[in-house]
Amino acid sequence: MPFCTIRIENDQHPPYHPPQSFLTLIPPWPNNKKKSPNEVLIKANNIALNFRGFAVATGKYPFPIKDNVVPSSDLSGEVVSVGSHVDDFDEGDKHHSLCGCYDGVLRQYIVLPSSALVKIPSGTELSFAQLSALVCTGTTARNALYGNVPLKPGQPVLLFGTGGVSVTGLILANAAGTTTIITSSCDDELAQEVLKITSGHGANFVLENGGAGTIVQSLDAVAYGGNIAVIGFLASCPQVEMPDFAALALGKGAVVRGIMVGSKQQLEDVMRFVTSKPLNVPDEKIFGFGRDEM
Numbered sequence: 001m002p003f004c005t006i007r008i009e010n011d012q013h014p015p016y017h018p019p020q021s022f023l024t025l026i027p028p029w030p031n032n033k034k035k036s037p038n039e040v041l042i043k044a045n046n047i048a049l050n051f052r053g054f055a056v057a058t059g060k061y062p063f064p065i066k067d068n069v070v071p072s073s074d075l076s077g078e079v080v081s082v083g084s085h086v087d088d089f090d091e092g093d094k095h096h097s098l099c100g101c102y103d104g105v106l107r108q109y110i111v112l113p114s115s116a117l118v119k120i121p122s123g124t125e126l127s128f129a130q131l132s133a134l135v136c137t138g139t140t141a142r143n144a145l146y147g148n149v150p151l152k153p154g155q156p157v158l159l160f161g162t163g164g165v166s167v168t169g170l171i172l173a174n175a176a177g178t179t180t181i182i183t184s185s186c187d188d189e190l191a192q193e194v195l196k197i198t199s200g201h202g203a204n205f206v207l208e209n210g211g212a213g214t215i216v217q218s219l220d221a222v223a224y225g226g227n228i229a230v231i232g233f234l235a236s237c238p239q240v241e242m243p244d245f246a247a248l249a250l251g252k253g254a255v256v257r258g259i260m261v262g263s264k265q266q267l268e269d270v271m272r273f274v275t276s277k278p279l280n281v282p283d284e285k286i287f288g289f290g291r292d293e294m
Contacts, residue, residue, distance in 0.1 A: 035111045037085040042110050042117075045128040048074035048283075050136055050164045051232070053104070062233055066103070073261075074135035075105035076120070076128045086114045094120040094128075118267050121275050130281040134168070134274060136261055138281075141169035142270040143262035144207050144229035145176075148255060151205060153177035158194055158203035158221055160210050165231055169207050171279055172270070191220030202226060210235035212242065219248040228256045 035041050049072065055061040057071040079093040120131060144165075145151040157173040159166040159182040166182060173180045181194055181203065194203055202223030208215060213235025218228050249256050274281060287294050 155204035212237035
């Protein structure tokens, strides 16, 4: 599911048990309504679920996480109260949050530093569900397309798969006036097809969501001097079959960047871009928070 959101409808906090899926996930709910002078108390309106959150919740995330972590990083909500030193948010403000290696946002109320929040522009036509779906995927796609060498109109962009980052990247790249190519599967003929579509030029930008199992196709399809954003880890590759990655990158003069979401500035940039157009951010399905509503 590219985009899913949970609408919070209760504040029952039962004991923690190791999860096998989101349906069995019951995090340890901390006492999170006390705040310091630089923090903000937020009431969650919508929480977006994506592959990263699923991987964290089910123990499949390949990077370190804290024990008994509260999952999910993508929240849209409203400010309930602010600390005495907070001067950029007021009660009732609508906001995004972008959380990293700390406890996530899968709870009804959450206290966060004001520096972790981005105010939603007034008058936006997007719903809370759409806004929460933009946090992780939008920031990641913005980082991939503008974080190093900025994307220019007319440049070909290749996006692997139809998950949240690829779909959001497709929306952003199309709005920027580029040539977009998106895959629903990957095979050995992908690079040839990309070269055919681009008249032999290749893709200036590749959003690589597969990882080790598809990196060769990315390097074959990228234009000389192009940019590959390594974002996902969906496709594995046995160690004995790993390609000579350094030689392939050198042969293409390619810039290969690992993308771990992005910065607060990039979230602000993508939100401003999306809401000013405005662009339609899809949310595939909305669930209630109760187990019987999933």
